[in-house]
Amino acid sequence: xxxxxxxxxxxxxxxxxxxxxxxxxxxxxxxxxxxxxxxxxxxxxxxxxxxxxxxxxxxxxxxxxxxxxxxxxxxxxxxxxxxxxxxxxxxxxxxxxxxxxxxxxxxxxx
Amino acid sequence: xxxxxxxxxxxxxxxxxxxxxxxxxxxxxxxxxxxxxxxxxxxxxxxxxxxxxxxxxxxxxxxxxxxxxxxxxxxxxxxxxxxxxxxxxxxxxxxxxxxxxxxxxxxxxxxxxxxxxxxxxxxxxxxxxxxxxxxxxxxxxxxxxxxxxxxxxxxxxxxxxxxxxxxxxxxxxxxxxxxxxxxxxxxxxxxxxxxxxxxxxxxxxxxxxxxxxxxxxxxxxxxxxxxxxxxxxxxxxxxxxxxxxxxxxxxxxxxxxxxxxxxxxxxxxxxxxxxxxxxxxxxxxxxxxxxxxxxxxxxxxxxxxxxxxxxxxxxxxxxxxxxxxxxxxxxxxxxxxxxxxxxxxxxxxxxxxxxxxxxxxxxxxxxxxxxxxxxxxxxxxxxxxxxxxxxxxxxxxxxxxxxxxxxxxxxxxxxxxxxxxxxxxxxxxxxxxxxxxxxxxxxxxxxxxxxxxxxxxxxxxxxxxxxxxxxxxxxxxxxxxxxxxxxxxxxxxxxxxxxxxxxxxxxxxxxxxxxxxxxxxxxxxxxxxxxxxxxxxxxxxxxxxxxxxxxxxxxxxxxxxxxxxxxxxxxxxxxxxxxxxxxxxxxxxxxxxxxxxxxxxxxxxxxxxxxxxxxxxxxxxxxxxxxxxxxxxxxxxxxxxxxxxxxxxxxxxxxxxxxxxxxxxxxxxxxxxxxxxxxxxxxxxxxxxxxxxxxxxxxxxxxxxxxxxxxxxxxxxxxxxxxxxxxxxxxxxxxxxxxxxxxxxxxxxxxxxxxxxxxxxxxxxxxxxxxxxxxxxxxxxxxxxxxxxxxxxxxxxxxxxxxxxxxxxxxxx
Numbered sequence: 001x002x003x004x005x006x007x008x009x010x011x012x013x014x015x016x017x018x019x020x021x022x023x024x025x026x027x028x029x030x031x032x033x034x035x036x037x038x039x040x041x042x043x044x045x046x047x048x049x050x051x052x053x054x055x056x057x058x059x060x061x062x063x064x065x066x067x068x069x070x071x072x073x074x075x076x077x078x079x080x081x082x083x084x085x086x087x088x089x090x091x092x093x094x095x096x097x098x099x100x101x102x103x104x105x106x107x108x109x110x
Numbered sequence: 111x112x113x114x115x116x117x118x119x120x121x122x123x124x125x126x127x128x129x130x131x132x133x134x135x136x137x138x139x140x141x142x143x144x145x146x147x148x149x150x151x152x153x154x155x156x157x158x159x160x161x162x163x164x165x166x167x168x169x170x171x172x173x174x175x176x177x178x179x180x181x182x183x184x185x186x187x188x189x190x191x192x193x194x195x196x197x198x199x200x201x202x203x204x205x206x207x208x209x210x211x212x213x214x215x216x217x218x219x220x221x222x223x224x225x226x227x228x229x230x231x232x233x234x235x236x237x238x239x240x241x242x243x244x245x246x247x248x249x250x251x252x253x254x255x256x257x258x259x260x261x262x263x264x265x266x267x268x269x270x271x272x273x274x275x276x277x278x279x280x281x282x283x284x285x286x287x288x289x290x291x292x293x294x295x296x297x298x299x300x301x302x303x304x305x306x307x308x309x310x311x312x313x314x315x316x317x318x319x320x321x322x323x324x325x326x327x328x329x330x331x332x333x334x335x336x337x338x339x340x341x342x343x344x345x346x347x348x349x350x351x352x353x354x355x356x357x358x359x360x361x362x363x364x365x366x367x368x369x370x371x372x373x374x375x376x377x378x379x380x381x382x383x384x385x386x387x388x389x390x391x392x393x394x395x396x397x398x399x400x401x402x403x404x405x406x407x408x409x410x411x412x413x414x415x416x417x418x419x420x421x422x423x424x425x426x427x428x429x430x431x432x433x434x435x436x437x438x439x440x441x442x443x444x445x446x447x448x449x450x451x452x453x454x455x456x457x458x459x460x461x462x463x464x465x466x467x468x469x470x471x472x473x474x475x476x477x478x479x480x481x482x483x484x485x486x487x488x489x490x491x492x493x494x495x496x497x498x499x500x501x502x503x504x505x506x507x508x509x510x511x512x513x514x515x516x517x518x519x520x521x522x523x524x525x526x527x528x529x530x531x532x533x534x535x536x537x538x539x540x541x542x543x544x545x546x547x548x549x550x551x552x553x554x555x556x557x558x559x560x561x562x563x564x565x566x567x568x569x570x571x572x573x574x575x576x577x578x579x580x581x582x583x584x585x586x587x588x589x590x591x592x593x594x595x596x597x598x599x600x601x602x603x604x605x606x607x608x609x610x611x612x613x614x615x616x617x618x619x620x621x622x623x624x625x626x627x628x629x630x631x632x633x634x635x636x637x638x639x640x641x642x643x644x645x646x647x648x649x650x651x652x653x654x655x656x657x658x659x660x661x662x663x664x665x666x667x668x669x670x671x672x673x674x675x676x677x678x679x680x681x682x683x684x685x686x687x688x689x690x691x692x693x694x695x696x697x698x699x700x701x702x703x704x705x706x707x708x709x710x711x712x713x714x715x716x717x718x719x720x721x722x723x724x725x726x727x728x729x730x731x732x733x734x735x736x737x738x739x740x741x742x743x744x745x746x747x748x749x750x751x752x753x754x755x756x757x758x759x760x761x762x763x764x765x766x767x768x769x770x771x772x773x774x775x776x777x778x779x780x781x782x783x784x785x786x787x788x789x790x791x792x793x794x795x796x797x798x799x800x801x802x803x804x805x806x807x808x809x810x811x812x813x814x815x816x817x818x819x820x821x822x823x824x825x826x827x828x829x830x831x832x833x834x835x836x837x838x839x840x841x842x843x844x845x846x847x848x849x850x851x852x853x854x855x856x857x858x859x860x861x862x863x864x865x866x867x868x869x870x871x872x873x874x875x876x877x878x879x880x881x882x883x884x885x886x887x888x889x890x891x892x893x894x895x896x897x898x899x900x901x902x903x904x905x906x907x908x909x910x911x912x913x914x915x916x917x918x919x920x921x922x923x
Binding site for chain 1: 173174176179181182185558559560561564629630631632633634637638656657658660661664665669671673721910911912915916917918919920
């Protein structure tokens, strides 16, 4: 990804997100699903399933750093958005950081 | 830039299993070698054509049989052009030409156009209502026809015809199979096997007109019937021609390739023109055109290696086997199947168990076999036939079941490139490598890792043998075959429940930690299951784990395919008031819902509600949730009963409302439906409910274990009771017994088949002390339930976090 163009925007406080329950965040026209893991890490994926039946990702079941797609049950890595074997596919992942308790998501302006 | 210009152009004509499987194998061997263009006539990505019969009988959706998603083509840089028919290959200018005038140059081209249904040239065959059975469009035509018409005829009593006929029968049509000769599947079965198959299918409701030649289709514009050559007729409003397939060689002929029945290819799938190949059902190899899936994987493997410059053995033909994919009919045939003077036949025919087994030997080697009624040895028999194994006492005993002798493991004899899983194209080598590289020890792990046995499960025994063969002494038979509740644990449902009880585990986290889960936070299968078991065992102590609920149960609404939700308020017993109806109508208008649907459970579904509007709608309605999304009591369907109906002997509405109010909201292993009828006319359909109650003069009859869903089952009579109190107590005891012993997601219909009606009757009817204890535990559980919509409305934090989106305008820092 074109890392140098990334701009971070604040989307809320850490406490606005439940552990292992995704939340929909819209930045401009982009719809993201933001997840907080048991370990307190944050991840953001484009809220669109790569599976054959479509749908969204925010309502999937989170286990460690893996998301189970709520419609087709594929496993998706939260870190990079890659679909795990034996299925294949890719979800766009966005960088997330936490500064002073604020959750910030990086997106490229282009 | 350099890399792309040196890549060779590969054009694949045909987007089906043969072509795409070859492409997949090429990508595995040398992903950078070719720039690939694929043409397909159908508007779909590659799908599993063998499973069309599942789509027809509605046990799978079209999406579920897609093998390669659109995404897959994109990711692999394949230029996919669907809905585009190729007309010819110009072998001089090395270009491929399509119907719409596109011209694409190639360095190599693969013809994989498959086959077409054989449409018999019978007078009247062009009438409306006569179709083949070959692709998704045909399937959709048949599904549509089943809604409009009742009488169907299927011409062809082979594999395809019988699957089509069974599908239409399942869709509620009156189906007659017309077959030219007396025996069904005469190209795979001998007379004995064929007659057994026909008897079994007749008992399932299919009709047969065998030994009949169709001479003419009757009717005007649309078909109304068939006239046979003997002068008799058959009424039919819809006809499926499944008399066989013929290779689709149009492109081959138009391109000047040598074509007999199929496009003639050599042992490396080369056609008569340079750099033009043919694979799958459109080809003819050593005089044989195949119509089954296994050969195309074997051909594809040879072709892919050849095209990637990898050394390969030549393709020398396939031993084909046939397995009928019809529920309740176990029929297998492979290799030679008819008695002949030069063959020795081992035969077993048990008319009582309705089992027929036949193994044919030439010079002591197994060359063919037929199994009817017991297909357990099919996978092994097929291997023995393929490898020409010499018959031994052990094999004889294993097939004929005459002794408990364990036959030797033949996985060692399988060549590495042998396709073990036909549905997913997984080879023996792929499985062996996966076992070695990842230290796998169970069949389930192999399934998760390679996809083998994930679809139809037919190859599971072979996968098991390969596992045993690969692990050697380390193989633990019981552990390998045992199916844990999911891939995270080897423990079964009963072991998990016992562990929770004995060790006093209160949360999923404790369960996973103490019972040694492989995956520290579990998966989408075990998380919801554990949450249910914990709540069932510790009704008072357990805190519901929202993060382990499926989306619908977490949101308390039914998610729809566009991401909106459906809202179904309670309408106890299907009874409402003008005021409530007016309120529902006002709310539907206010929130601009897309559709109002009267559900099968006698209430109203407001469809197309956004997630953020859910709490507002609930607030405006002020009604309790109908739990239309939950593994819990859905509805209690009632008839009008004695309050108004002139036939009614019991107050079915009153009893229905009482039961629904008593048992609503409680978590169950799976969804749970009730019906209460005021008389034996059964207008509320008790026979397909988890509990169906029928009022008689002076008594209630209680039926249990009915199901009208995917696998329908008629309910069994549990008992008759005289008083309303007894009725409520037995219903409570039954539900609690099911809660305590059912597997998560197991409907009562499957549960009763598993545990046996007698054991249920004993536990909830005969043993009155146990009944009372069950009913008491039910009361404890019921005392804990809360109305979920109100809970969300009363909890602003929950409402905020679960239902509202965060909006960030772009440009802010």
